[in-house]
Amino acid sequence: MAALVRISSVCNRGVSPLLFRSSFLIRPLALQKKDRDCPYLISANIHATPSNYAGSGSKAASLHWTGERILSVALLGLAPIAYCYPGPAVDYSLAAALTLHGHWGLGQVVTDYVHGDFKIKMANAGLFLLSTVTFAGLCYFNYHDVGICKAVALLWSK
Amino acid sequence: MALLLRTVARQGLCSSRSQFGVLYRHAVPMGTTAKEEMNKFWAKNTRLKRPLSPHISIYQWSVPMAMSISHRGTGIGLSSGISAFALAALVLPESYPYYLDLIHSMTFGPHFLAFSKFALAFPVVYHTFNGIRHLAWDLGKGFKIPQVYRSGYTVLALTVLTSIGLAAM
Numbered sequence: 001m002a003a004l005v006r007i008s009s010v011c012n013r014g015v016s017p018l019l020f021r022s023s024f025l026i027r028p029l030a031l032q033k034k035d036r037d038c039p040y041l042i043s044a045n046i047h048a049t050p051s052n053y054a055g056s057g058s059k060a061a062s063l064h065w066t067g068e069r070i071l072s073v074a075l076l077g078l079a080p081i082a083y084c085y086p087g088p089a090v091d092y093s094l095a096a097a098l099t100l101h102g103h104w105g106l107g108q109v110v111t112d113y114v115h116g117d118f119k120i121k122m123a124n125a126g127l128f129l130l131s132t133v134t135f136a137g138l139c140y141f142n143y144h145d146v147g148i149c150k151a152v153a154l155l156w157s158k
Numbered sequence: 159m160a161l162l163l164r165t166v167a168r169q170g171l172c173s174s175r176s177q178f179g180v181l182y183r184h185a186v187p188m189g190t191t192a193k194e195e196m197n198k199f200w201a202k203n204t205r206l207k208r209p210l211s212p213h214i215s216i217y218q219w220s221v222p223m224a225m226s227i228s229h230r231g232t233g234i235g236l237s238s239g240i241s242a243f244a245l246a247a248l249v250l251p252e253s254y255p256y257y258l259d260l261i262h263s264m265t266f267g268p269h270f271l272a273f274s275k276f277a278l279a280f281p282v283v284y285h286t287f288n289g290i291r292h293l294a295w296d297l298g299k300g301f302k303i304p305q306v307y308r309s310g311y312t313v314l315a316l317t318v319l320t321s322i323g324l325a326a327m
Contacts, residue, residue, distance in 0.1 A: 072289060075166075076290070116200075130241055134244040154258055
């Protein structure tokens with residue numbers, strides 16, 4: 001009983017809405033005066049994941065996020081390795097890591113600034129094309145030319 | 159506080175729609191997704207040709223804000239540079255050392271070279287150090303406002319020093 005009273009007093013100060021602020025998209029409606037036992041509760045429209053989704057939801061977005069972070073750490077580690085042990089293995093690893101990190105990064109930029117289903121599709125297609133050409137070009141450079149590590153070394157030597 | 163409310167809800171003192179696991183009684187799920195709502199917003203406002211309220215043109219810039227967009231800007235710039243380099247590798251007929259010698263024959267002086275190295279290194283170094291700052295945030299560390307500013311200034315100082323060091327190599 002004491003707990004109920006305590007909650008009522010807290011809710012009357014309008015604390016409840018704050019608790020859900022970060023979780024749901026809330027459009028608070030008028031206070032339901034007729035609730036005798038829960039006078040403080042506000043009806044709200046929410047975007048809730050339906051219970052039939054629970055457990056069968058895709059973890060793709062979450063895994064993508066984690067993959068992005070792992071790749072960033074890997075790229076961070078590649079830099080000193082490239083300095084100390086330049087060579088074809090590092091060259092191709094660098095080509096792959098740089099291209100993918102850039103591809104995913106630009107993908108986030110597209111997600112942030114491009115709106116509308118068709119435009120999003122077009123922007124992502126263009127990005128995919130750019131990343132493919134970039135990777136192809138870097139691999140070509142690694143194979144037929146001096147390679148990324150040597151290129152940086154030569155650039156800095158003068 | 160939330161813990162208290164959760165406990166109470168579980169004890170059924172407030173009859174909630176438990177299938178949604180929410181704490182208040184009249185939780186009504188909306189028929190549309192958040193994405194649909196956002197699209198509706200943009201569609202309606204562009205159709206009515208409403209002007210956009212000034213936002214970034216009037217909001218006072220802060221160091222964290224500027225560093226955040228700079229992180230994005232350097233990322234885009236570096237990515238474009240890499241793509242341009244890859245494209246050039248595919249398209250240009252001669253080899254890399256040839257073009258490098260070509261550029262060196264046009265050099266304007268030793269200071270120009272040092273400055274170019276600094277200008278090249280700066281975005282890479284900034285993006286790298288600020289990237290580490292981002293990774294720390296991803297681990298949940300350093301979100302207090304004083305910490306944000308401190309880590310920000312540290313990144314800026316390290317960037318300048320490291321870029322100078324690299325340009326001197």
